[in-house]
Amino acid sequence: GIQVEQSPPDLILQEGANSxxxxxxxxxxxxxxxxxxxxxxxxxxxxxxxxxxKQNGRLSATTVATERYSLLYISSSQTTDSGVYFCAVVDxxxxxxxxxxxxxxxxx
Amino acid sequence: DGGITQSPKYLFRKEGQNVTLSCEQNLNxxxxxxYRQDPGQGLRLIYYSQIVNDFQKGDIAEGxxxxxxxxxxxxxxxxxxxxxxxxxxxxxxxxxxRRHANTGELFFGEGSRLTVL
Numbered sequence: 001g002i003q004v005e006q007s008p009p010d011l012i013l014q015e016g017a018n019s020x021x022x023x024x025x026x027x028x029x030x031x032x033x034x035x036x037x038x039x040x041x042x043x044x045x046x047x048x049x050x051x052x053x054k055q056n057g058r059l060s061a062t063t064v065a066t067e068r069y070s071l072l073y074i075s076s077s078q079t080t081d082s083g084v085y086f087c088a089v090v091d092x093x094x095x096x097x098x099x100x101x102x103x104x105x106x107x108x
Numbered sequence: 109d110g111g112i113t114q115s116p117k118y119l120f121r122k123e124g125q126n127v128t129l130s131c132e133q134n135l136n137x138x139x140x141x142x143y144r145q146d147p148g149q150g151l152r153l154i155y156y157s158q159i160v161n162d163f164q165k166g167d168i169a170e171g172x173x174x175x176x177x178x179x180x181x182x183x184x185x186x187x188x189x190x191x192x193x194x195x196x197x198x199x200x201x202x203x204x205x206r207r208h209a210n211t212g213e214l215f216f217g218e219g220s221r222l223t224v225l
Contacts, residue, residue: 033214041145041196043216086150088214094139094158094202095166096214100150 002027002089006099013077013106021072021102023087030090032063034072037084037101046072046085077106111135112217114199119222121186121193129184129220131199140182141200141214144168151198157182186222194224 003026013019023032034046047054047061049070054061058077063070074081084101091097112133121127133140139158143151153166157176171190176182182201186193197220203212 031212035216041198041219041221043198045213045215048213090214095153095156096141096200096202098151 001095002029002091002097004087004089004097004099006085006087006102008102009100011102011104013104015077015079015106015108017077017106018073018075019077019104021074021085021104023070023072023099025068025070025089025097027068027091029065029068030092032065032070033088034061034070035086035088036081037086039083043086074104077104079106079108082106112199112201112215114197114217114220117218117220119220121222121224123224124188126188127186127193127222129186129197129199129222131182131184131217133180133182133199133201133217135201135203135215136179137201137203137212137215138179139202140176141202142166142172142174142182142184143198143200145196145198145219154184154197193222196221 005024007022031050033048036044049061049063051063051065058075060073084103086101088096088098115130141156142154152168154172155174157163173185199217200214202214
C-alpha cells in the first residue's frame with residue numbers, strides 16, 4: 001500500500017502564529033485530502049487537492065504531485081484551529097491511506 | 109440535508125456481546141468505508157465497499173463483519189471475537205470518478221464511541 005508520512009507529529013503555537021504542516025506519500029496518487037479532527041472527534045474536510053494550490057480563508061494547501069508531497073498552511077492561528085490534522089491519499093482501487101496526523105495546540 | 113448518519117453516538121456493551129453500528133448516507137455515493145480510531149492514534153481501515161453486495165477487508169477486519177444490501181446503508185457488526193473493541197468508529201463514503209479512474213472526495217459521519225464494560 002501507499003505510505004503516508006506527516007510532520008511534525010506535534011505542534012504548539014501561540015495564537016496569531018503561522019504554521020506549515022507537511023504530508024509525504026510514497027506513490028503516485030489521484031486524490032489527496034486534508035482533514036481537521038476537532039476535539040469531539042468529527043473529521044472536517046478542509047481541502048480536496050490532488051495537485052496545485054487552493055485557499056480557504058486563513059488556510060491554504062499546495063500539492064506537488066510529481067514530488068509526492070503536500071503542504072497545509074495555517075496563518076494567524078486561532079484556538080479553534082486546535083485538533084489533529086490528517087492527510088489522506090487514495091489508490092487506483094479506491095482505498096484511502098491516512099497519515100498518522102499532526103496534533104496542533106494553539107494557546108491563547 | 110445530505111450527509112452521513114451514524115448511530116448510536118455512544119454505546120456500551122458487555123463482553124461477549126455482538127453489537128451493530130449503523131451507517132446511512134443520502135449522498136448517493138457508491139463507496140462506503142469503516143474506520144477504527146483508538147485514543148491518540150490515526151485511522152485504520154476495517155472494511156470498505158465499492159458497490160452494493162460487495163465489500164473488501166481492510167487492514168484490521170478480524171472480529172468485524174459488514175453487509176451492503178442497499179446503496180445507502182453499510183452496517184458494521186463488532187463481534188465477540190474482537191478482542192479489544194473499545195474504540196471510536198467512523199463511517200465514510202465517496203463517489204469514485206470512474207471515467208478518469210480518480211476517486212472523489214471522502215466524507216465522514218460523526219462517529220460512534222463503543223465502550224466494552
